[in-house]
Amino acid sequence: MKYYLTLIALTLLTAGSARAQEMPPAAAALVTRMASLQQQNDSAGIAALAEKPGGSFAWLRHGARGRTSGWRVAPLLLPAPAGEKPVPVAIFSTFHTVESIGDRFYRLKQTDAGWRLGDEIAETDTLGYRVRDHRLKVRYDLPTHGVTISVDATVERVSGAGPVLLRLSSDMKVDSVALGEKAIEAQKAPGAIAFAPPRDRTFTVSLAYHGTVNHPGSDYVSEREAVLVSYWYPHIARLPAKHSVSVTVPKGWLAVGEGDLQDRTDETTSSTFTFRNEVPTCFFSLDAAAYTVTERESGGRKLSCYQIRPDAVRAKAGLDVVEKALPFYEARFGKFPYSHYALVETAGPFGGALEAYSFATFNGGAFALAAAHELSHTWWGGVVPNPYTRSMWNESFANYSDNLFRRLTGAHPDARALTGRHQDTRHGRGDLTRFQKPIDGAFDTEDFLENAVGYGKGSQVLAMLEDLLGTTTMMRCMRDFYERHPRGEAGSWEEFAAAVRRTTGQDYGWFFSQWIERGGVPVLKLEKVRSRSRGGRYEVEADVVQVGEPYRLSVPISLTSAGGNTVRQTLPIRGETTHLRLEADAPPKALSLDPEGNLLLAGAETSENVDPLSFTFASTPGGG
Numbered sequence: 001m002k003y004y005l006t007l008i009a010l011t012l013l014t015a016g017s018a019r020a021q022e023m024p025p026a027a028a029a030l031v032t033r034m035a036s037l038q039q040q041n042d043s044a045g046i047a048a049l050a051e052k053p054g055g056s057f058a059w060l061r062h063g064a065r066g067r068t069s070g071w072r073v074a075p076l077l078l079p080a081p082a083g084e085k086p087v088p089v090a091i092f093s094t095f096h097t098v099e100s101i102g103d104r105f106y107r108l109k110q111t112d113a114g115w116r117l118g119d120e121i122a123e124t125d126t127l128g129y130r131v132r133d134h135r136l137k138v139r140y141d142l143p144t145h146g147v148t149i150s151v152d153a154t155v156e157r158v159s160g161a162g163p164v165l166l167r168l169s170s171d172m173k174v175d176s177v178a179l180g181e182k183a184i185e186a187q188k189a190p191g192a193i194a195f196a197p198p199r200d201r202t203f204t205v206s207l208a209y210h211g212t213v214n215h216p217g218s219d220y221v222s223e224r225e226a227v228l229v230s231y232w233y234p235h236i237a238r239l240p241a242k243h244s245v246s247v248t249v250p251k252g253w254l255a256v257g258e259g260d261l262q263d264r265t266d267e268t269t270s271s272t273f274t275f276r277n278e279v280p281t282c283f284f285s286l287d288a289a290a291y292t293v294t295e296r297e298s299g300g301r302k303l304s305c306y307q308i309r310p311d312a313v314r315a316k317a318g319l320d321v322v323e324k325a326l327p328f329y330e331a332r333f334g335k336f337p338y339s340h341y342a343l344v345e346t347a348g349p350f351g352g353a354l355e356a357y358s359f360a361t362f363n364g365g366a367f368a369l370a371a372a373h374e375l376s377h378t379w380w381g382g383v384v385p386n387p388y389t390r391s392m393w394n395e396s397f398a399n400y401s402d403n404l405f406r407r408l409t410g411a412h413p414d415a416r417a418l419t420g421r422h423q424d425t426r427h428g429r430g431d432l433t434r435f436q437k438p439i440d441g442a443f444d445t446e447d448f449l450e451n452a453v454g455y456g457k458g459s460q461v462l463a464m465l466e467d468l469l470g471t472t473t474m475m476r477c478m479r480d481f482y483e484r485h486p487r488g489e490a491g492s493w494e495e496f497a498a499a500v501r502r503t504t505g506q507d508y509g510w511f512f513s514q515w516i517e518r519g520g521v522p523v524l525k526l527e528k529v530r531s532r533s534r535g536g537r538y539e540v541e542a543d544v545v546q547v548g549e550p551y552r553l554s555v556p557i558s559l560t561s562a563g564g565n566t567v568r569q570t571l572p573i574r575g576e577t578t579h580l581r582l583e584a585d586a587p588p589k590a591l592s593l594d595p596e597g598n599l600l601l602a603g604a605e606t607s608e609n610v611d612p613l614s615f616t617f618a619s620t621p622g623g624g
Helices: 002-017 025-039 043-047 312-333 367-376 393-408 430-434 448-469 471-484 493-504 509-516
Strands: 072-078 087-093 104-111 114-121 129-141 146-157 164-167 172-179 187-189 192-195 202-212 225-228 241-250 254-257 260-266 270-281 286-289 292-298 301-307 340-346 353-355 359-363 523-534 537-546 553-561 566-573 577-584 588-593 614-616
Touching: 025 043, 025 072, 025 087, 025 104, 025 114, 072 187, 072 192, 087 114, 087 192, 129 164, 164 202, 172 192, 241 254, 241 286, 254 270, 286 340, 292 312, 301 312, 312 340, 312 367, 312 393, 312 471, 340 367, 353 367, 359 367, 367 393, 393 448, 430 448, 448 471, 448 493, 448 509, 471 493, 493 509, 523 588, 523 614, 537 553, 537 566, 537 588, 553 577, 566 577
Parallel strands: 129 241, 301 340, 340 359
Antiparallel strands: 072 087, 087 104, 104 114, 129 146, 146 202, 164 192, 172 202, 187 192, 225 286, 241 270, 254 286, 260 270, 292 301, 353 359, 523 537, 537 577, 553 566, 553 588, 588 614
């Protein structure tokens, strides 16, 4: 019965879409007014037009790669079933780099005070539809930074009975929309396409669009090279999908796309390359230039380096890292899904390096520095995808994997996973600011504070988990996460926590709760340190105090005696104050909390030149 009612609703929706639908004049006037306010950078004025007061429009100041925001506001009508009014929507759009924030869509609502901004249609709201596959065709107009693209996108109705709402980079202007071979009326605005779907559960929508792509630091088309990475294809909620891409480039150029090269056709003045990626991923990358290619075989796979400025030393250094890191990761995490992997240089300017699962793009060809990190994204971000709409958990995993590879293949493979924390003159208090945002709320790599916790704190939390579980168990947890992840769905911290619970048979929810869901780090200090001698032994007592909401910790303690011996103990801490007692066979010299920096923590504020995490005894204690 439910499915039958859905079909009726879809029939009415399709029928209703045939009639011309217009934005109510007063609603259109509201959008025009907001566009004027945006040109004046008056975000407060826009916020005042919201139905619900107090909403934050701080995102209007967000600019890609630190540039001015360039937000535009445009109207769009969401189609509605017969007998219902279409829903006016305000589309706020601008160019966004991959792994950052997206455009913002707001329903417009008629109130007693007139038309106002109503509820947001969050980017994570699929409206009940998923894009499952793309078949893309790409052509460039290099002198004008232009690109022309067509796509057949396979859309699945998961639960929806209303309109389909696709998102697309606002660089692009949509020329046509069709279902099957029949052109349809679709509502279009920069950043969005909306249309009434057919009755079928799965259907293909065909789009043709074009645009100018010239964003130094991210996406660009030039007479030297072309790099497309940021939402140049239609998507819903950035969720994973398979894709093919057929790209035509000038004769003498090569193209690199995700997945397997299925075909190459050479004409008099051009070449066309067709790639297919059967691994559903959230982001599609496409590079093209007149590359010089260095190749080698390793472990039955082809490893390649594509360079615009040939440099044999750099190519070898990058491929050496991949040749060593790929089997390292595969042995610990699970099977690598491709028969090849490539390093691709961009002349740029490009923002560092960016993973594409069967290859990665590197600014300036400095491959060796970031190759292990980008390669690890094939597991963390590729096979287990992350859309960057709620979290950047996969950056934590990639940084951790890179560090794991370097540590276990380096000179000190038995070293603790995390060392050297809070050893600075401020005793780690800088982390209270740098790591102030919770990890599970950080998703925007363009935001300094979110970037810091996503890459930095997250990887260090995973290192602490390894120290807690042991390396062998940690690797079993990561393999379980990778191998049991449902393909084509987004991964999450919660899913990894479930893998840890399955693998260990224990609930580590407390660990993830305090480290992933909370901002900041624990703040500790030593208080009431005292010592006494008794029967030839020396006894030291102290209180370990947590400032603020307590964490559950196991803190290494060291007591150094005048004779040069060191007593070590791990102290379980559960509340605000924990008492410790240690004994030594010589007069005590120094007492330290976490002396090697194996935990993320900060020392409490103290008077000048006083270390809150250590205590130096002034003289030999007297009798007790």
